[in-house]
Amino acid sequence: MLNGKVSTLRLPYYFISDVHFSTELTDRELEKREKVFSVLNDVKNAGGTLFILGDFFDFWWDQNEYIPSQLRDVYNILSDLRRAGVPIHLIGGNHDFWLYKFLCPSLGIVFYDDHLDFHSDGLRFYLTHGDGLLKNDTGYRWMKRVLRCPMAIWGLDRFHIQGIYRTARLVSHTSRKHTNEKWSDLQAMAGEMLDYLQMKNRQGYDIAIMGHVHYPSCRKENGKIAIILGDWMNHHNYAVWDGKKLFHIEWDNKTTSI
Numbered sequence: 001m002l003n004g005k006v007s008t009l010r011l012p013y014y015f016i017s018d019v020h021f022s023t024e025l026t027d028r029e030l031e032k033r034e035k036v037f038s039v040l041n042d043v044k045n046a047g048g049t050l051f052i053l054g055d056f057f058d059f060w061w062d063q064n065e066y067i068p069s070q071l072r073d074v075y076n077i078l079s080d081l082r083r084a085g086v087p088i089h090l091i092g093g094n095h096d097f098w099l100y101k102f103l104c105p106s107l108g109i110v111f112y113d114d115h116l117d118f119h120s121d122g123l124r125f126y127l128t129h130g131d132g133l134l135k136n137d138t139g140y141r142w143m144k145r146v147l148r149c150p151m152a153i154w155g156l157d158r159f160h161i162q163g164i165y166r167t168a169r170l171v172s173h174t175s176r177k178h179t180n181e182k183w184s185d186l187q188a189m190a191g192e193m194l195d196y197l198q199m200k201n202r203q204g205y206d207i208a209i210m211g212h213v214h215y216p217s218c219r220k221e222n223g224k225i226a227i228i229l230g231d232w233m234n235h236h237n238y239a240v241w242d243g244k245k246l247f248h249i250e251w252d253n254k255t256t257s258i
Contacts, residue, residue, distance in 0.1 A: 002089065002110070002116050002117070002118040003112060003115075003116045003117060003118075008087060009049050009087060009118070009120060010047055010048055010049050010086075010087065011048060011049070011241070011242060011243045012046055012048040012049075012240050012241060012242045012243065013048060013049050013051060013120075013240065013241040014039070014042075014043045014046075014048055014049070014050050014051065014238060014239075014240055015051045015053060015127070015209055015229060015238060015239040015240070015241075016036075016039065016050070016051070016052055016053070016056075016229065016232075016238040016239075017052065017053035017054055017055060017056075017093070017129065017210075017211025017212070017229045017231070018053075018054070018055045018093075018211045018212065018214060018229070018230070018231035018232060018233070019032070019036055019055065019056050019057075019231075019232040020055055020056075020057070020058040020095065020231070020232065020233055021033070021036075021056060021057045021058060021071060021074050022057075022058040022059075022070075023058075023059075023068050023070040023071060023165060023169065024070075024169070025070055032232055032233070032236075033073070033074070035232070035236055035251045036232060037077055038251075039238055039251070040077055040078075040081060043081065043086055044080070044081050044084045044086055047084075047085070047086070048086065048240075049086065049087045049088075049089070050081065050086055050087070050088045050089070051088075051089050051090075051091075051116075051127055052088065052089070052090040052091065053091050053093075053127055053128070053129055053130075053209065053210060053211040053229060054090075054091045054092060054093025054094070054095075054096070054129030054130075054131070054211050054212065055093035055094065055095045055096060055129065055211060055212070056090065056093070056096055057071065057074070057095060057096040057099070058095055058096075059095055059096065059165065059169070060095075060096040060098060060099045060103065061098050061099075061156075061161065061164050061165065062098055062099050062100065062101035062102040062103060063102075063157055063161045063164070064102070064161075065102055065106070066102075066161045067103075068165060075103070075107075078107055078109070079107055082107050082108050082109070087110075088107070088108075088109040088110070089109070089110045089112065089116060090104060090109050090110070090111055090112070091111075091112045091113075091114070091115065091116060091127060091128060091129050092111065092112070092113050092114075092129070093129045093131065093211070093212070094129070094131040094132075094140075094144065094212070097113070097147070097148060098153065099111070100113070113148070114128065115127060115128035115129075116128075117205065120241075120243075121243065123206040123207060124204055124205045124206050124207075125205065125206070125207050125208075125209070126197075126200045126205040126207070126208040126209070127208075127209050127210070128209075128210050129210065129211050129212050130193055130196075130210035130211055130212030130213065130228075131144065131212050132144050133193065133196055133210075133212075134189060134192055134193070135192065186213060186214065186215040187215060187217075189213050189215065190213050190215040190217045190228050191217075193210060193212070193213050193228055194217060194218075194219050194226050194228065196210075197209075197210060197219075197226035197227070197228075198219060198221060198224075198226045200226070201221065201222075201224035201225070201226055205224070206223075206224050206225070207224070207225045207227075207241070207246060208224075208225070208226050208227070209226075209227050209228075209229065209239065210227075210228055210229070211228070211229050211230075211231075212228075213228050214230065214231035214233065214234060214235065215228060215230065215235075216228060216229060216230025216231075216235050216237040216248065216250075217230075218248060218256075218258055220258060225246055225258055227239060227246070227248060227258065229248075235250065236250055236251035236252070237249065237250055237251075238251075245257050245258070246258045
């Protein structure tokens with residue numbers, strides 16, 4: 001049972017976040033795709049379940065059935081996973097919350113707007129993206145309510161889709177520059193987020209996982225695990241639960257058993 005939605009889960013469970021697939025096909029972007037696609041193929045070959053914890057895309061906007069040509073290969077590999085029977089559960093992030101009208105339904109991906117939780121073999125899992133949880137994110141929390149408001153989404157849908165993507169690229173570049181200046185102490189941010197996840201541990205969740213902060217880190221207390229996955233722009237991290245252990249993995253095979 002996942003947030004009241006009945007679904008079949010198959011081990012192993014793969015957790016990934018903050019890939020930020022972009023419409024700008026730079027060499028760095030293409031290299032990132034090669035690495036992430038290799039992980040997604042691992043999911044298919046293992047016959048497991050994929051959990052995407054937000055910001056899979058640097059930006060995605062559902063308007064009719066529009067798929068940016070630069071992201072068609074990403075859509076296709078998700079489609080390939082679903083045809084192979086891989087269950088996919090996706091939490092909307094602050095960059096790609098707006099993919100529940102077309103992308104998720106067209107592929108049979110289960111969408112969650114905030115978090116998901118489930119039981120597996122007697123353990124409780126809590127998963128979230130993590131945006132808006134930092135104590136100083138008051139301005140963002142206000143903006144989040146506006147951008148997710150149905151009226152605001154309806155209004156943006158009146159604009160041409162390519163114009164929406166062009167504007168999003170400009171905003172993303174500006175936001176990333178601001179973030180690099182404002183969030184210079186990523187370790188401190190990760191510490192605050194781990195405090196939040198450990199609160200979830202104390203509420204009864206055995207494994208609590210989030211993304212958002214691009215700083216892979218974890219804590220373990222009384223056998224319960226709190227983990228920030230990290231990103232695919234700098235760290236190339238994901239996690240795998242095999243039914244007995246949780247592994248925090250870098251793409252270059254630096255694996256940590258937690």
